[in-house]
Amino acid sequence: MTDEKTLIKEEETPTEIMDIWVAGTEESQFQPTDEGSQEFGEDESVYRLADQFGRVITDDYVFDDEVEEDERMVVNMGPQHPSTHGVLRLQLELEGEVIRRTKPIIGYLHTGMEKTAEQLTFSQGSTNVTRMDYLAPLHCELAYSLAVERLLDVEVPPRAAAIRVLMTELNRISSHLVALATNGMDIGAISMMMYGFRERESILAFFEKNTGLRMNHNFIRPGGTAADLAPGWKDDVAAILSDLPTRLAQYDDLLRENPIWVARTQGVGVITAEEAIALSITGPALRAAGVPWDIRKAFPYSGIEQYDFEVPVGENGDVYDRYRLRVDEVHESLKIVEQVMDTMPKGDYRVVDRKITPPPRARIDESMEALIHHFKLFTEGFKVPAGETYVAVESPRGELGCYLVSDGEARPYRMHTRAPSFYNLQALPVAMADSLVADTVATIASMDPVMGDVDR
Amino acid sequence: MNQILEDLAGKFETVTWEVSHEQDVARLHVEDWFDFAGAAKEAGFEVCVDVTAVDFLRSRSERYEVVANLLSMSHRLRLRMIAALGREDPRISSLTPLWPGAGFAEREVYDMFGIVFDDHPDLTRILMPDDWEGHPLRKDFGVGSVPVQFKASHQVK
Numbered sequence: 327m328t329d330e331k332t333l334i335k336e337e338e339t340p341t342e343i344m345d346i347w348v349a350g351t352e353e354s355q356f357q358p359t360d361e362g363s364q365e366f367g368e369d370e371s372v373y374r375l376a377d378q379f380g381r382v383i384t385d386d387y388v389f390d391d392e393v394e395e396d397e398r399m400v401v402n403m404g405p406q407h408p409s410t411h412g413v414l415r416l417q418l419e420l421e422g423e424v425i426r427r428t429k430p431i432i433g434y435l436h437t438g439m440e441k442t443a444e445q446l447t448f449s450q451g452s453t454n455v456t457r458m459d460y461l462a463p464l465h466c467e468l469a470y471s472l473a474v475e476r477l478l479d480v481e482v483p484p485r486a487a488a489i490r491v492l493m494t495e496l497n498r499i500s501s502h503l504v505a506l507a508t509n510g511m512d513i514g515a516i517s518m519m520m521y522g523f524r525e526r527e528s529i530l531a532f533f534e535k536n537t538g539l540r541m542n543h544n545f546i547r548p549g550g551t552a553a554d555l556a557p558g559w560k561d562d563v564a565a566i567l568s569d570l571p572t573r574l575a576q577y578d579d580l581l582r583e584n585p586i587w588v589a590r591t592q593g594v595g596v597i598t599a600e601e602a603i604a605l606s607i608t609g610p611a612l613r614a615a616g617v618p619w620d621i622r623k624a625f626p627y628s629g630i631e632q633y634d635f636e637v638p639v640g641e642n643g644d645v646y647d648r649y650r651l652r653v654d655e656v657h658e659s660l661k662i663v664e665q666v667m668d669t670m671p672k673g674d675y676r677v678v679d680r681k682i683t684p685p686p687r688a689r690i691d692e693s694m695e696a697l698i699h700h701f702k703l704f705t706e707g708f709k710v711p712a713g714e715t716y717v718a719v720e721s722p723r724g725e726l727g728c729y730l731v732s733d734g735e736a737r738p739y740r741m742h743t744r745a746p747s748f749y750n751l752q753a754l755p756v757a758m759a760d761s762l763v764a765d766t767v768a769t770i771a772s773m774d775p776v777m778g779d780v781d782r
Numbered sequence: 783m784n785q786i787l788e789d790l791a792g793k794f795e796t797v798t799w800e801v802s803h804e805q806d807v808a809r810l811h812v813e814d815w816f817d818f819a820g821a822a823k824e825a826g827f828e829v830c831v832d833v834t835a836v837d838f839l840r841s842r843s844e845r846y847e848v849v850a851n852l853l854s855m856s857h858r859l860r861l862r863m864i865a866a867l868g869r870e871d872p873r874i875s876s877l878t879p880l881w882p883g884a885g886f887a888e889r890e891v892y893d894m895f896g897i898v899f900d901d902h903p904d905l906t907r908i909l910m911p912d913d914w915e916g917h918p919l920r921k922d923f924g925v926g927s928v929p930v931q932f933k934a935s936h937q938v939k
Contacts, residue, residue, distance in 0.1 A: 433909040440894075441918055445925060476803050603828050603855070606883025617855070624858050715803045716851055716862060718831075729849065731836050744832040744851070752886050781909055 378419075378427035378755055397422045403766065405434045411508065411770060412777030416754070423762050428755040432748075435781040443741035447707025448474050451738065453544045455728075458743060459779035460541055461504055464490075464497040465721035466743070467546035472627060473717040473730040474548035477710045480682065484671040486550035487629040492563070492666040493533075493545065494628075494719070495659040499570070500529040501722035501774075502652040502659075506577065509649060509771040513590045518580060525573050532562050549683040550676025563667050570660060574653060581649070591646035595757040595769030598643055605756065606749045609724025611773055614651045615643030621720040628719075633665045645765075645772040655722075681708050707736035716744075723747050723774055747779040786825050786857055794818055807862045815865050816875040819850070823880050827852040827861060830881035833888050835895045839921035845869045846897060850877060850884070867897065876902035894919035 404415035413434035419427035443454050455470040456463040468490055475482065482490075507522025530540045536556045537545040545552050581587045597607065599615040612619055620637040622630050638654035640647030676683045684703050685696035712734040718727035724746030731740040750773050757769050787806055791799055797818065798809040810818050819830075832851040839845065844866035852861045867874060876899035877884040888899045889908040896917035899905055907914065916923050 433907075433911070436909040438918060441925065479803075604882050606829055606831060606881065606887075608831075619855050624855075625860075713802060714836075715805065716832075716860075725831060727832055727851070729832065729834055729851070733841065740836045742832075742834040744834075748886060748890075749883060752883060 378429050398426075405431075411775055414751075414770070414775060414777055414780070416766070416770075418758075418763070418766070420763060423764075425758050425761055425763060425766065428758045430751045430754050432751065432777075432780050435777045437782070439782045440740075440742055443738055445737065447736045448548055448710055448738060449703065449707045451741065452547050453542075455741075455743065456542045456544050457778065458745065458782050459721060459723070459726070459747070459776050461501045461776050462497055462721045462723070462726075463542055464494045464546055465719055465726050467544065468494055468628065469717055469719045469721075469726050469728040469743070470730075470741075471546050471548045472719065473715055473728040474710060476715045476717055477713050477730060477732050478548070478682065478708075479711075480549060480677055480679065482550050482628075482677055483674045484629065485554075485673040486675050486677075488666050488670050489551050489555060489675060490546055490628045491630050491633070492555075492663060492670075493536075493551075495662045495666070496529050496532065496563075496566070498659045498722045499656050499663075500526045500533075502656050503529075505652055505722070505771075505774040506649065509645075509768070509774075510581065512767040512771040513587065515581065515584075515587060518577065521573065521577065521580075525570060528566055528569065532559075532566065535559075535562065547676075547683075549679065550674070554675045560667060563663060567660060567664055567667070570656070574656060577653065588646065590765075590768060591649060591772075592644060593642070594645045594761060594765045595772055596642060596644045597753050597757050601756050602643070602753065605752045607724070607753050608749065609720070609722070609746055610648050610651050610655065611643075611750055611753065612724065613638065614640030614647040616641055621718055621725055625718065627717070630662070632669075633662045635659075635662050645768050648772040709734060709736050710738075718744065721746055723776065723779065724750060743782060745779045745782060747773075747775040747777070748782075751775055751780060784857075784859060786854070786859065787861065790818075790821060790825050793821055802862075805860060805862060807864060810863055810865045812865050812867060812874055815848075815863070816877070816880075818863060819852075819877050819880055822852055822861060822863070825854075826857050827854045827859070829853040829855060830877055830884045830887075831860075833877065833884050833891060835891045835897055835919075837895060837919065837921045842866070846872050846895060848874050848891065848897060872897045873900055874898075875900045876905075878902055893917065896920065 398419065398421050401418045401420055402415065403418055405413040415431040415434065417429045417431060418425050439454055439458060443451055446454055452467045452470055455466040458466045503522045503526040507519045510518025510522065533543060534540045536559060537543040537552065597611060597615055599617050602612045602615045602617065616639055618637050618639045623637055635658045638651050638658065640651050680699040684700050689696040690700055710732040712732055714729070714731040716727055716729045718725045725744060726746055727744030729742040729744065730738055733739040753773065754769065758766060761769070791797065794814060796811055796814060800807050800809065808818065829852070830850060831853045834849050836847045836849065837845060838847065846867040848865050848867060850863045852863065865874060874897065876888055878888065879901065885902070885904065886908065888902055889904070889906060891897050892899060892905050893907045893910050894917055906912070910918065
């Protein structure tokens, strides 16, 4: 770490001030290590080659033409390519129009959020995790809150659990709408892009009304939720419920049997069930390969087992199946949302334990204890008994887990997020080997990676 | 305890089993890590969900803990394996030969903690730049700050 003072002392003329600190302008203390590079090396090991050629698990090497040496080239895609969904960089080795080797290179959005979590109290932690997967912030908050609650051994009231299910399922719909929209845009169906974002807006408006923000809500917190649902929420949800199915039917008219769409997506970017399980792929990419695995069914959380819904499954594991699966999941989420709306329990929206959740605003004016609790909670936070736990929820991208270690203090000793996009990116070499360059963006979009989730 | 875990426990006598908040945890010696993982995979844990580590800088004599979360889809079961590693030259065998999906996760642990995974085919940094010095999630790596030069900062001597 370069100290600011020494940095300035070394300069002979202190009048010359840098406007901003630019990495690399200070005298470098860093020595290049021989740890290797993330990029393609000169002489790769057998395994690394197999990984980049996408045949670690099964060798489905189909395209076997002899290619002239001068037709083989390495192309960098990203990190600023519009179709890589954020700052994803891919190194591709091409033979003519065919992709041979792929290597995802990540870390461009790494902001050290796991390190940050160790500096924040447990009550501040949800502001941090909500910024990880910015398309599914409520799922990140839910995983984190469930982990803290498990360490605290706290059970949230039924209304809090129902609100959580309502919000996360709506969030799943909005996230899948973005996935559909961007997937459409990447293949050239620009109208899908406009429609997807339009429908997502109605859900974001609902979030804004109830949580105060369109994204990064910090709404689900350890001990319950930040607030009760806004008055009139049922009408808003009912409007979404009546609007979306007709919109989804319109999307089907647009894409489902569209010959261009089908030709561009069917048989493209195939990930088989065997490959998906070996590479720890979860979420829609796993289910599209035909594995009926959903954490909401296997390890239910937040009372989601009370609601009736199906787990849609694909067959071929290609881009088309992943697109169909997302549409089907939106229908299932709508079913859950409708049931939650009809059966929303009455009661408190957070635990009535003043050591964990703040007292109501009105009580602070009349009760000294309430004021002290409020003050202590927001300055020191609450202490969590020592222990460790792992909690996973089904985010729109797969298994979103939170591994939390507490040493009995008010800050987590270690907070690790099992980010689904991070693991799902491992499937890119497998899905893209021996496919055409033009199919690259279709494959990436169908995996729906969120770089905030990958790099954290 | 579940029958599958009991069978697994019968094979490895040095493993300490505990239940942490209703989750099964197997604490292993480092040398058992790969063999135990192999036996777990045979017993039906077909997915390695996550590999991570914790740094207990001063609070424990064995500084690091490597944590792997396993999942059995067929038996609806989770199992967490934890191995403690010493202060000097932390090394453990890689799980990639069993589960290729552990590859990214182990690279992340290597990047963030400097724990070396033997037999990992591609142990390079993944999130930090290649020439980064140090391992950020270690407890003795400071949070740090970027020196921001405000207008009056030339007075700082």
